Amino acid sequence: MTLFLTVIYGVIFGAWFLLTILWQVDPIRKRSPLLRVFSAFHVLPIWTFFAPRPGMSDTHVLYRDKTLDGDVGPWGEVDLGEERKRTHWLWNPRKRLDKMAVDALSEVKTIKNAGVEADTDEETIQHQVKLSKGYLVLMNIVFSRAKATRASVRRQFAVVDATHSADGRTVLPIFFSPFHDF
Amino acid sequence: MEPETVYHYTLVIAGVGVAIKSLETLALRREYQARGVFDYTIVGNDALAGSPFAPLFTRLYSWKGVATLSIVGVITFSGLMVSDPGTAAYTVAATLMIASSIAIYYRQAFGLDGADQMTFLVLITTLFCFIVSSVAAIRAIGIWFIALQLALAYFVSGAAKLVSKEWRSGTAISGILSTYTYGTGLTRKLFTRNSWLCVALCWSVIVVEMLLPFGLFLEPVGVAATLGVAFAMHVSIAVVMGLNDFVWAFAAAFPSFYYVGTWLSLG
Numbered sequence: 310m311t312l313f314l315t316v317i318y319g320v321i322f323g324a325w326f327l328l329t330i331l332w333q334v335d336p337i338r339k340r341s342p343l344l345r346v347f348s349a350f351h352v353l354p355i356w357t358f359f360a361p362r363p364g365m366s367d368t369h370v371l372y373r374d375k376t377l378d379g380d381v382g383p384w385g386e387v388d389l390g391e392e393r394k395r396t397h398w399l400w401n402p403r404k405r406l407d408k409m410a411v412d413a414l415s416e417v418k419t420i421k422n423a424g425v426e427a428d429t430d431e432e433t434i435q436h437q438v439k440l441s442k443g444y445l446v447l448m449n450i451v452f453s454r455a456k457a458t459r460a461s462v463r464r465q466f467a468v469v470d471a472t473h474s475a476d477g478r479t480v481l482p483i484f485f486s487p488f489h490d491f
Numbered sequence: 492m493e494p495e496t497v498y499h500y501t502l503v504i505a506g507v508g509v510a511i512k513s514l515e516t517l518a519l520r521r522e523y524q525a526r527g528v529f530d531y532t533i534v535g536n537d538a539l540a541g542s543p544f545a546p547l548f549t550r551l552y553s554w555k556g557v558a559t560l561s562i563v564g565v566i567t568f569s570g571l572m573v574s575d576p577g578t579a580a581y582t583v584a585a586t587l588m589i590a591s592s593i594a595i596y597y598r599q600a601f602g603l604d605g606a607d608q609m610t611f612l613v614l615i616t617t618l619f620c621f622i623v624s625s626v627a628a629i630r631a632i633g634i635w636f637i638a639l640q641l642a643l644a645y646f647v648s649g650a651a652k653l654v655s656k657e658w659r660s661g662t663a664i665s666g667i668l669s670t671y672t673y674g675t676g677l678t679r680k681l682f683t684r685n686s687w688l689c690v691a692l693c694w695s696v697i698v699v700e701m702l703l704p705f706g707l708f709l710e711p712v713g714v715a716a717t718l719g720v721a722f723a724m725h726v727s728i729a730v731v732m733g734l735n736d737f738v739w740a741f742a743a744a745f746p747s748f749y750y751v752g753t754w755l756s757l758g
Contacts, residue, residue, distance in 0.1 A: 318619075322616075322635075325636070351608075354609065354611075361651050364670075366666075368672075393671075400514075401733045407672055473674075
């Protein structure tokens, strides 16, 4: 019985390790339905940290409200991350807020890029984006913030990327949502 | 070092990470409530929401459920630290700490990172190969699995950077460390104006990460030195980039790496 159990453990953990190796290869990740089934259980890690395409920009989630009269307010920003503090090497709870937005945006970008590559029309791409979990997460992030005024009835959000160089800061809009009702 | 000692150190180190993450979760508890950023009805795992146990998961992953799981994580880690290995109290504390951590791991589809993945692998392996089983060979399988996953993680991380033109050219470091998310005022100044420093640092990271796994084949003191380099790398990443949880998640795999490396050199 002990030998039998040991063999079972050996097969499971050996297979798990081999599948992890395969999962690191992007073309295999995209084409293997079997591996995607395992990945759905979050048991296959990806060890490609900040590579091969490193994230080199800050993600900013902005929003503005519209009143019943049609007046549109100024853009505000959802406070996700924060500037580096000396304690962050040990204590950094807010990093998860930013990660949530980045992951959600990553899914939205993937859907948009896939649509463009497949020559899908813009309206269909927008529809697919709005049905995605990433879009819902971003929308929830934005709507988790209080109304700008009591008269606000609709909210629009936008995602922009900001990069920094020796020449200064460059802001690039990624997408704008339509106005959604509260 | 005996396998039991390896797993004990693994649990202690991973437990520090679990405790910190639990306290961080409690600090953000408002965001786990309805309409918060981590509202379960929005960010929750679709597979769980569609399962026959959906009502149970809805309760477990409500903000009260998450707060409870986090408090359990902190208390059980404390219990682990004060109880003697091999006792029933130790086993219960370890099991509950692992269970609460894995429960939180499966809560949401977004927002997880490499530290969460490594912690999951380390803890679930510890659960099945150490807590559930007392068979020496099975315990060894778990230790080898953790050690090889750590080696793979470093090698793949380095290899993925090697094939990246941003990393080979040095722009990756200046790009990443000039952000407000992962950089500081000092890194923004330093790395946007000194391209040679960026290139040197990029290639240092690539070379170090790809070579770290080969530390398994050194003498024990070399294995320890390899882990020292890896630990220093994670601490510097935590200080500069704020990625504090990677320190504990990856260090939790170090005892297994040391055990395997020592076994390979001594036989």
